[in-house]
Amino acid sequence: MAQFDSKVQDYxxxxxxxxxxxxxxxxxxxxxxxxxxxxAIK
Numbered sequence: 001m002a003q004f005d006s007k008v009q010d011y012x013x014x015x016x017x018x019x020x021x022x023x024x025x026x027x028x029x030x031x032x033x034x035x036x037x038x039x040a041i042k
Contacts (some may be wrong), residue, residue, distance in 0.1 A: 005039035 012023045030037055 003038040005041065007041040008039045011041060 008027070014018055014026070015023055027039075
């Protein structure tokens with residue numbers, strides 16, 4: 001089960017407009033490829 005972190009969502013929301021779709025796509029790909037991944041901002 002995917003574990004989403006609201007800090008990651010906040011980071012993406014604060015990113016430049018051009019980068020947001022790219023970051024969201026990477027996030028989707030990571031979760032689709034590795035469903036047990038746990039997000040974290042370090």
